[in-house]
Amino acid sequence: xxxxxxxxxxxxxxxxxxxxNIPSLSINKGEIVSIVGPSGTGKSTLLRILAGLEEPDSGQxxxxxxxxxxxxxxxxxxxxxxxxxxxxxxxxxxxxxxxxLKMRRVNKTKRYELSRNxxxxxxxxxxxxxxxxxxxxxxxxxxxxxxSLIVNPKVLLLDEPFSNLDTELRKxxxxxxxxxxxxxxxxxxxxTHDLEEAxxxxxxxxxxxxxxxxxxxxxxxxxxxxxxPFVSSFLHAGFWMGxxxxxxxxxxxxNEVNDTFHHWKAEIVETFFQDSKNHLVxxxxxxxxxxxxxxxxxxxxxxxxxxxxxxxxxxxxxxx
Ligand code: ADP
Ligand code: MG
Numbered sequence: 001x002x003x004x005x006x007x008x009x010x011x012x013x014x015x016x017x018x019x020x021n022i023p024s025l026s027i028n029k030g031e032i033v034s035i036v037g038p039s040g041t042g043k044s045t046l047l048r049i050l051a052g053l054e055e056p057d058s059g060q061x062x063x064x065x066x067x068x069x070x071x072x073x074x075x076x077x078x079x080x081x082x083x084x085x086x087x088x089x090x091x092x093x094x095x096x097x098x099x100x101l102k103m104r105r106v107n108k109t110k111r112y113e114l115s116r117n118x119x120x121x122x123x124x125x126x127x128x129x130x131x132x133x134x135x136x137x138x139x140x141x142x143x144x145x146x147x148s149l150i151v152n153p154k155v156l157l158l159d160e161p162f163s164n165l166d167t168e169l170r171k172x173x174x175x176x177x178x179x180x181x182x183x184x185x186x187x188x189x190x191x192t193h194d195l196e197e198a199x200x201x202x203x204x205x206x207x208x209x210x211x212x213x214x215x216x217x218x219x220x221x222x223x224x225x226x227x228x229p230f231v232s233s234f235l236h237a238g239f240w241m242g243x244x245x246x247x248x249x250x251x252x253x254x255n256e257v258n259d260t261f262h263h264w265k266a267e268i269v270e271t272f273f274q275d276s277k278n279h280l281v282x283x284x285x286x287x288x289x290x291x292x293x294x295x296x297x298x299x300x301x302x303x304x305x306x307x308x309x310x311x312x313x314x315x316x317x318x319x320x
Contacts, residue, residue: 004029004187005050005155010059012045012211020045020211022059032181032188033216034202036195037234042211043191044082047157050189051080063155074103077154081144081161087132093119093143094128100151118146122180138169145177149184156181158190162197174201195235207231223247236281239289246309248293253280254308263308268299282307 003026012020020042027033035043048054050061052073061068063077073080087096094115101111119125122142127135135143141161148156161177162170178201181188190201198205199219206216207230215227224247226232229240238247241262257263269290270281277294282305284291299305 003027004031004064005189006060006062008060008062010046010049010061011057012042012049012054013057018211020049020056022046022213025206025213025216027187027189029187030182030185031203032178032190032201034198034205035189035191035208036193036198036205037208037214039193041208043193043208044159045211047080047082047159047189047191050155051078051157052076053080078157079148079151079153079155080157080159081148082159087140087143087147089132092129092131093124093135096132096143097146097150099147104151115146115150118150119143122146122149123176137165138173141165141173141177145180149186154187156186156188158188160192161190162192170197177201207234209234223249233289236290236292238291239284248291250310251291251293251307252310253282253293253295253297253299253305255306257306258308261308261311263306266305266307268301268303268305271299271301 005025005027007022007025009024010020010022011018035046037043045054049056050068052068052071068076087093088099091099094112097119098111098115101114106114116125116128119128122145124135124139124142124146127139127143132140132143144161162173165173174197190198192198192201202219204216204218205222207214207222209230215222215231222231223235223237226235226237226245232238232240232245236248238245238249238251240246246262254263264284266282266284268280269283272279272281278296278298279292280295280299281290281292283289284307
C-alpha cells in the first residue's frame with residue numbers, strides 16, 4: 001500500500017438503513033480531499049468513523065499502513081474538527097490552544113511556548129489573553145484550527161468548518177487555511193455541502209450520494225468526464241445524450257437554429273456575474289437538466305434560447 005490513508009469495504013448502517021458503503025478510498029500524504037454531497041449522504045459519518053468516534057459495521061482503515069481497528073480516538077493520529085468547534089468559554093485563547101498539550105501532560109512552560117508559536121502561525125498573535133466571546137468569528141476559526149494543529153495530527157478532519165461564517169469571511173478563511181495546511185503538509189479530509197468551496201479547497205474531490213462515493217477525481221476531470229448523470233447534474237457540468245456526455249464548455253448560445261450543429265431548446269433560469277464573466281444557468285427538457293455556462297450574450301431570466309454545440313455534428317461523429 002502506497003497511499004497514506006486507505007479505506008477498504010467500509011459499511012455503516014443506522015437502524016437497518018445503509019448510510020455508508022465505500023468499497024475503497026485511497027488518499028495520498030499531504031493531499032487535501034474535499035468530500036461534497038447533499039445533506040444526509042454520510043459525509044460526517046465517514047469522518048466520525050475515521051476519527052474512531054463511530055464503529056463501522058465492516059471494513060478496514062489504515063493510516064500509514066497501520067490498521068485503526070481497536071485504536072481509541074485519543075490514540076489515533078487524527079484530529080476531528082467539527083461544525084461548531086466551540087472554544088471553551090471559560091478559558092482564554094492561550095489555554096484553549098494549549099488544551100491538547102495539557103491532556104498529553106506537556107509541562108506548562110513548554111505548552112505555552114508551543115501554543116504561542118501556533119497562534120502566530122495562524123495569525124492570532126496578541127490575542128492570547130482574550131476569551132472566546134471577545135474575538136470575531138474569523139479569529140475563533142483560527143483559534144479552533146490552532147487548537148487542532150497543536151497536537152501535530154497526521155490527519156485533519158474538517159467537518160463543514162466554515163458554516164458559521166458569512167460569505168466573504170468564508171472565502172478569506174478558506175484561502176489562508178488552504179495555504180497553511182499545505183505549508184504544514186498535513187493530510188486533510190474536508191467535508192462541505194458547498195460545491196465552490198469543495199473545488200477551491202480540494203486537490204481531489206469526492207462526490208457523495210446516499211452513502212456512496214459517485215466519483216473521486218481532480219476538479220477538471222469531474223467537469224470534463226463526470227461518471228454519471230448525478231455527478232454532472234450536481235456540478236451543472238453538462239448533460240447526457242444517451243451515453244455521450246456533452247460538457248457545458250462545448251456549448252454556446254445562438255439565436256437561430258443551424259442544422260450543421262446539434263442544438264437544444266433551453267430556458268434561462270438564473271444569471272450571475274462572476275470572475276469578470278456573465279454566467280447563465282439554463283434548463284433543458286422541462287428542467288430535467290440544469291447547466292451553467294458563460295456567455296457574452298445578454299440574456300434575462302425566462303428567455304427562451306437555443307443551445308448549440310460549438311463543433312459541427314459530423315466532426316463529433318454524432319450525426320451524418
Ligand atoms: P451528512 O454529514 O452527509 O449530512 P451524516 O453522516 O450526518 O450525513 O448522516 C448520514 C445519515 O445517517 C443520515 O440519514 C442521518 O440521519 C443518519 N445518522 C447519522 N448519525 C446517526 C445516528 N447516530 N443514529 C441514527 N442515524 C444517524
Ligand atoms: Mg454532516
